[in-house]
Amino acid sequence: MNKNKLFRASLIAAFAITAPFFANAQKANWQNLDLKTDSVFGISTEKAYKELLKGKKSTKVIVAVNDGGVEATHEDLKRIMWVNTKEIAGNGKDDDKNGYADDINGWNFIGGPKGSVDHETLELTRSVRRGQVRFANTTDANVSEKDKKDYEAFKVERSDLETKLGEANANLAGLSGFKSALDAVVKKIGKANPTTEDIANFKPVTNADARIQEVLAEELKKGSFEDFYNEQINEGIKYFKEQIDYNLNLSYDPRSIVGDDQNNDTEKFYGNNDVAGPDAMHGTHVAGIIAADRTNKLGIMGVADNVLIMGVRCTPNGDERDKDVANAVRYAVDNGAKVINMSFGKAYSQNKAVVNEAMKYAASKDVLIVQAAGNENQDIDTENNFPNHKDLDEKTIASWLTVGASGPKDDETLKASFSNYGKTQVDVFAPGVKIHSTVPGSKYKDLDGTSMASPVVAGLAGLIRSYYPKLTAAQVKEIIVKSVTKVNHNVDYTKGEGPDAPKVSVPFSDLSISGGIVNAYNALKLAATYEGKSAAK
Structure with a gap:
């Protein structure tokens, strides 16, 4: 979803x-x-x-x-x-x-x-997991003619999953780095929830300080620092961590909680x-x-x-x-x-x-x-x-x-x-x-x-x-x-x-x-x- x-x-x-x-x-x-x-x-x-x-x-x-x-x-x-x-x-x-x-x-x-x-997990993750079982011993050299189409589709999906996982890790690292730089500026300002005036009066020391100041000057025109920090920074880190830990994780499968037969799509009750x-x-x-x-x-x-x-x-x-x-x-x-x-x-x-x-x-x-x-x-x-x-x-x-x-x-x-x-x-x-x-x-x-x-x-x-x-x-x-x-x-x-x-x-x-x-x-x-x-x- x-x-x-x-x-x-x-x-x-x-x-x-x-x-x-x-x-x-x-x-x-x-x-x-x-x-x-x-x-x-x-x-x-x-x-x-x-x-x-x-x-x-x-x-x-x-x-x-x-x-x-x-x-x-x-x-x-x-x-x-x-x-x-x-x-x-x-x-x-x-x-x-x-x-x-x-x-x-x-x-x-x-x-x-x-x-x-x-x-x-994502449906992509579940599909790759099924493919790993089916094609565990299959290579380009030994794939049968009847399985070739499905095997090629599996390789595309596996590559897509690897790309998404790489992007999630990169985004998590980037946002975590942004948070560290932001926290450093807030510490220098000396207020947990700086105002527009506080940001304007801040004297940046590094290029990172200057960029943070520029970003915050714009963000605080739209809302409070607290909202920005919680909704964009904390929620962002949580989102990408959840992608890595759950959505894109081939080892994660919570379906046992439901207790249904996963292979029976006609099951209703x-x-x-x-x-x-x-x-x-x-x-x-x-x-x-x-x-x-x-x-x-x-x-x-x-x-x-x-x-x-x-x-x-x-x-x-x-x-x-x-x-x-x-x-x-x-x-x-x-x-x-x-x-x-x-x-x-x-x-x-x-x-x-x-x-x-x-x-x-x-x-x-x-x-x-x-x-x-x-x-x-x-x-x-x-x-x-x-x-x-x-x-x-x-x-x-x-x-x-x-x-x-x-x-x-x-x-x-x-x-x-x-x-x-x-x-x-x-x-x-x-x-x-x-x-x-x-x-x-x-x-x-x-x-x-x-x-x-x-x-x-x-x-x-x-x-x-x-x-x-x-x-x-x-x-x-x-x-x-x-x-x-x-x-x-x-x-x-x-x-x-x-x-x-x-x-x-x-x-x-x-x-x-x-x-x-x-x-x-x-x-x-x-x-x-x-x-x-x-x-x-």
């Missing part, structure tokens, strides 16, 4: 400075504001509530958050959590006979009787009922964007005002397994979800077929899938990003939305620098930069990512299905795509990685099928015209 820790490689490698974030977007709730009224490129949710939905009746809709965990007791989520009323909490029995005992708020497919999986798990940061943030309580005068306001959040845990701090993804989709569908948000993705897939079948099942049951496009700044028309619908039928695709991330300003920076894109694989863009939402401990935090853009759209889908319950999943997707605010200018982004990667300027319309940013106001107006129509073809 992408954890949305988008640490700047340039900062890690060379203490480079980034531009300050657009000031107006610091407003909490900017994703729900209106471009014309509020000067930020939100989706006009508040305008829709004020002008279109006031006094209008709606029905409850269940939106599943298939993710890394949701804190069901959060002050801004507890009222809108789905509760399985057919279960008796805590009796250890499967009262509703759905195969999952005590599934009160949802289910955890990466847990077992003795706990839950936190960190995991395993896991536990802990929908939060050991790290509910990501899923809780996603849930708040969709539906944080709009009536309690606390924290934030979600997009949808009458949906229930079902927590389905299937993504660890690493890559999700296809079996768990498929089972999470089926669980959500079978237990009443009408929209499923999937803010995760990976570059390799062991068994795409099992996920494909689950997606077809969701489409057959009139459930809309909303998926994050990914945070690698890649064209996913050509680069692998799983799950995807490249080999699926039109009916399934008609019930599946893929979402890229946009920023707050209607200019060349509109495409979020990290967001994946694709003229045939990405349907729409939505706000995904500095999104303020719920996190564990009844707290709130800003996060970036297509992981944040996807629940904006899932919330909109839930809103439409709540106020127009007769519309099909395919119709809801069609409405969302047709009603975007079209963007008629170019956007800039870096193509590729590294200091020599070229910057390009392309029409925003080239980045997705719709060529625009989702708009709740437009979508609800269009939905009103669809009432009574037959399903979109």
